[in-house]
Amino acid sequence: MPDSPASRYAGLSRERLAALVPELLLIGQLIDRSGMAWCISAFGREAMARIAIDEWAASSPIYTRRMQRALGYAPDVPGKGDVPTIFKGLQLDIGAPPQFMDFRYTVHDRWHGEFHLDHCGALMDVEPMGEDYVRSMCHDIEDPTFDATAVATNPKAQVRPIHRPPRRPADRHPHCAWTVIIDESHPDAKGTPLLADNExxxxxGLDLDPIDPADDGLADYSGPLLSDLDFAAFSRSALARIADEVCLQMHLLNRAFTLAVAQRAADDGELLRICRKQLVGIAGIAAERLARALDLPADAEGATRLLSLHPLLNPAAYVDADIERAGIVVRPSPAHEDDAWISLCGPDWTAPLQAIVRALDDHLDVEVTGLGAGEDWRLTVVRRDHPAPEPGEVAVVRFSTGSGFAFEPRRSLPITPV
Known part of the structure; x- marks a missing residue:
């Protein structure tokens, strides 16, 4: 088997990577702010909740195990992991981006723990929509999806609420609190039927480059559970691998989203319409956050660089693209086999690519042309005389407080049993 292509993130400095990783985790969370709006419009609130359950439950067990293996904290015996292992996974999960979903952990012993959220960005987004939507998220969706995430570590794990929204009183803090208990008497948690399809x-099963243990900084997360991960403590090699894994989390989530929507869409046309709207929305907001975090220049070269680092085109082992100064050449790849985001793009539809470059400057645009008789295509960034309006799909995602959320410095302290 040929070696996997080098990570496109490997060319960034360790400092830039440490800033990039939490951005990618937050971007993954915002995928739902884009997709679920169109599901509510098409199918209603209750069907939207069912789609969200299937989406997360069919992806999080897969990517949680991948991150465990990548960072060296997988259970010694598969399926026999402990509470600290579950909590480490949450810290590296697009479902729980740092600070925006401000998880605080308590470990009583290996098999008993608690967490609460000092701030829940998802709740801040949903509360203005009314109590029915809060219950859908904090009850209907959270119950099965928390257990689905835990089952990746131990099928005997149960995550149960101490309290949760709707908040009584309205300003109650913390926003919610939960117990995590692993007990052999618990029945095994069961995966959603779509999980097997996504597996x-x-x-x-994508192979990515292993982390270089000789690189300066932490090469794994095999040490104690930390209150807040200090991404700057990881090596450049580890951070590039984490970034690639987080992008794969997004692709697995998106694939599960597509499978779940396909079960409810009236026809292929409705499915394509919803998937395209979800992609344009997250493409534009993700590009905006990445451009700001990486301080990219607002010109054609900066836009090409932005495209090369965007989750749409990553990881390199998944999306086959040659990044050149003159443009980007995209070829058929594993991502196309999965019907991933990139499979929607090409000469016939460029809206998400346009949304990405216009996050830097609304005068920028893309020209996309096919190459020969094959499926390859070339993208070139160009500048127009007149600015383009923001797509409505991007404006929908901007409704989320996550679109403008700012990370703050945190101290990283070990968590010991209490």
Whole structure:
């Protein structure tokens, strides 16, 4: 088997990578702010909640195990992990981006723990929509999806609420609190039927470059559970691998989203319409956050660089693209086999690519042309005389407080049993 292509993130400095990783985790969370709006419009609130359950439950067990293996904290015996292992996974999960979903952990012993959220960005987004939507998220969706995430570590784990929204009183803090208990008497948690389908994807089994243990900084997360991960403590090699894994989390989540929507869409046309709207929305907001975090220049070269680092085109082992100064050449790849985001793009539809470059400057645009008789295509960034308006799909995602959320410095302290 040929070696996997080098990570496109490997060319960034360790400092830039440490800033990039939490951005990618937050971007993954915002995928739902884009997709679920269109599901509510098409199918209603209750069907939207069912789609969200299937989406997360069919992806998080896969990517949680991938991150465990990548960072060296997988259970010695598969399926026999402990509470600290579950909590480490949450810290590296797009479902729980740092600070925006401000998880605080308590470990009583290996098999008993608690967490609460000092700040829940998802709740801040949903509360203005009314109590029915809060219950859908904090009850209907959270119950099965928390257990689905825990089952990746130990099928005997149960995550149960101490209290949760709707908040009584309205300003109650913390926003919610939960127990995590692993007990052999618990029945095994069961995966959603779509999980088996997603496990057969190319993303699920994709090989990525191993972390270089000789690189300066932490090469794994095998040490104690930390209150807040200090990404700057990881090596450049580890951070590049984490970034690639987080992008794969997004692709696995998106694939599960597509599978769940396909079960409810009236036809292929409705499915394509919803998937395209979800992609344009997250493409633009993700690009805006990445451009700001990486301080990219607002010109054609900066836009090409932005495209090369965007989750749409990553990881390199998944999306085959040659990044050149003159443009980007995209070829068929594992991502196309999975019907991932990049498979929607090309000469016939460029809206998400346009949303990405216009996050830097609304005068920028893309020209996309096919190459020969094959499926390859070339993208070139160009500048127009007149600015383009923001797509409505991006404006929908901007409704989320996550679109403008700012990370703050935190101290990283070990968590010991109490």
């Amino acid at each position: 057969r994807s190319r993303a699920a």
